[in-house]
Amino acid sequence: MKPVLFEGCAGWLHEAAGTTGVVLCNPHGHEAMWSHRAFRHLAADLAAAGLPVLRFDYPGTGDSAGTDADGEHIAWCVHGILGAVAALREQAGVSRVVLCGLRLGATLAVLAAEALAAREPDVVAGLVLLAPVVSGRAYLRELRALHTSWVNNVIPDIELTPPTDGSLDVLAYRFQPDTVTTLEGLRLARRRGCPAPRVLLLDAWPGATSPVAEMGTLYRASGAEVTLGTFGEYPGMMQAAEYAQVPESAWQEVLAWVRPAVAAGRRCAAPGLPAPGNESPALECEVDGVREKRVWLDRGRQFGILCQPARRGASDVAVLFPNTGGNHHVGDGRVFVSLSRELARHGVTALRLDLSTLGDSPAPARQMSIPAVYAQSACDDASAAVDWLRAQGYKRIVMSGVCSGAFISLHVALRNPAVNGLVLANLAKFRWDDADTAAVNERVQSMRGYVAAVRRAQNWQRLWRGQVKVWPILSGFVRRCTRRVVQRGAAAVARWRGGDDTTTVTGFARAAMRELDRRGVQTDFLYGMSDIGLEEAKDRFGSNLEALQGLGNIRVRTLPTFDHSLFLADSRAALGAHLVRYLEVQLARGEPVEVSEDGAGALADAVSGTASA
Incomplete structure (x- = not known):
């Protein structure tokens, strides 16, 4: 595992000898903080199975440059994923990539895959969408309820003035007005076609009216090979980091799904890694x-x-x-x-x-x-x-x-x-x-x-x-x-x-x-x-x-x-x-x-x- 830096984004490259790599697309805000350990171990597990993995912080988040108030945040995040794909191809020598996203990160992975498909149709080998945000409006409604509950139960004595500029506060994070507007109009189920030949969907809230299942049906109709599973461990993962659990069964399902990509090609050896503490340009x-x-x-x-x-x-x-x-x-x-x-x-x-x-x-x-x-x-x-x-x-x-x-x-x-x-x-x-x-x-x-x-x-x-x-x-x-x-x-x-x-x-x-x-x-x-x-x-x-x-x-x-x-x-x-x-x-x-x-x-x-x- 070595640090990488590209286009102002800070990330980590988990090296392996496979010719297909994986880019992990973080969720946003508190969900990214809570799931960090789970994603860290998923990256390590995928690399141990033979797939090079790049995980990173979007522009204006984590250790990356800028702030999330820089404007057009959703577009910048998609641009960050495209940059991560380019960095993974350049530094790990892979020819194809799987985009794996959690929550809003899954939604961003779809948008990035669409952009890649328009330019290089064969680059995206697959999509792994974990509890994806299918409706931006429903997602915002959920976030508002969470923040209101926190205010009422944890800080009932602090009088807060809600933002009046159209932004949305969610625990320690603020969604800027342009981000809220973009999410309000986001409907994955209304987008045309499927930007990848294979898709794994893990549904945290399965049921007859599940929007994730509807999305899977649409992708199948577009000719994609779709695997729809459940994500029962999601609640255990998505809680404060000191309690958050690694969803072991779900990660095993992801590993099993990507295994054909490992069998498809493997280089003689992974590129050399600098020992911890040694200097490299990204340090x-x-x-x-x-x-x-x-x-x-x-x-x-x-x-x-x-x-x-x-x-x-x-x-x-x-x-x-x-x-x-x-x-x-x-x-x-x-x-x-x-x-x-x-x-x-x-x-x-x-x-x-x-x-x-x-x-x-x-x-x-x-x-x-x-x-x-x-x-x-x-x-x-x-x-x-x-x-x-x-x-x-x-x-x-x-x-x-x-x-x-x-x-x-x-x-x-x-x-x-x-x-x-x-x-x-x-x-x-x-x-x-x-x-x-x-x-x-x-x-x-x-x-x-x-x-x-x-x-x-x-x-x-x-x-x-x-x-x-x-x-x-x-x-x-x-x-x-x-x-x-x-x-x-x-x-x-x-x-x-x-x-x-x-x-x-x-x-x-x-x-x-x-x-x-x-x-x-x-x-x-x-x-x-x-x-x-x-x-x-x-x-x-x-x-x-x-x-x-x-x-x-x-x-x-x-x-x-x-x-x-x-x-x-x-x-x-x-x-x-x-x-x-x-x-x-x-x-x-x-x-x-x-x-x-x-x-x-x-x-x-x-x-x-x-x-x-």
Whole structure:
């Protein structure tokens, strides 16, 4: 697997010896984020079966250049697929290609295949259409419902002003007005003919009125060889990345369908691959006014993109962004791409990192879970990345993460004295213990969030229609209140005995803040006003955060529009603005104070222990 760059698009080439290759066409927005691991493993499986595969980010998405606000986004995505086909033919030496798309990516694959058929009729060997969007209007209706549900249930206390320019917000992504207009008029079943001789359709919602089945009938009438199957694993795949599953049966069906293409031709050997860490033209590029370099670190176990100022002679400050949850290094709403490029334009280097089990690292896990996200090994990986940055000559290292990324950043800073600063967004846990693992499937909301949700008329309407399951919410609420009482009691007993007991979460959190303050690690906490993390902080430090008084290097800031996952554009902008201000202070400082490895030794031992409360 090697990085490639073509026409401003960033991608990966999974090499094999076949003369027929596969271009993977991503879905859009949150669906691309959630399915990244599944598509990564599909690419690896296809390459292992003998087909060269190219997967990539459309223009204005992922690690590619530009933004999705550049206009004519659908047309640019189709153009990107055509560029990917050309790149695959040139770099892998294939003569024919299969276009494999998921959701809107399947729709774009059809449009690209039509364009190719008009120019070179024999290039497209087949189409693999996974849960394709047949009706753009129905797709938009589904997206609107999803976003409305998220607003009502997750951020009921934040008042939002819907866009008035015809654009559509869907979780962390915005569909621009021209994209919405194009999708409104998109009807695959009304297009003429079939642009490929063979088609595999996997239907996530089969039935007598399925538009996918109708599409298959039309393609058969056009003379194509059509295989229609079901995609029962789709719901398991299309969920938040830390829960998302690889659809193993569906991928086996895809492999079986493309196997004739493997048998049709095979070169003597695949082109040579550069070893991870070796230079190649695609490893470093200029994009959006900055320089980006693909790097492998920690003995080749982890992958990252080092984003640097375009001009040489950058500052000695570097920012490290670890993964959020199970997401790959791009982040929801491209938050880490946007932030790292903005910081580079301010003269600061940033590394957006994939831990060893995530994203585009060489050996990502096929399964992910919340406990794995918070595991000791994740903190070890990020600490190795800090050491790598120091070895590159960066003397001041700031870690910044969101939710679980904030957790990882905090724990790395406690263990690794090379960390000089922290900017932590919506840290929800100070330590992960057995009780957290047991409660991992509970739906969690802050007290303020519960109150705001109760006040929303839409939620009562959903309750009366039977669309809300009350018991899981109530039982989770009761268990959470019980844990809070137990934790506060344990902390009070520890203080009564003469100090903070670091075996308790409260004692550990307070000791951690004192240690960071002693070492001069400027630690900024950012919270939404009703975020569950702010409630956790008040549980640990007092309702007015009084336990933090006198700690000059520890600051807590609450923001009115700052959702937990930073789906809102205003939330991402707030983090960016704070980080820029924070780094301006860092740049004005002198050399960092060197701290010995023993500085955090006692607390580091407590980190790896199990909290009792």
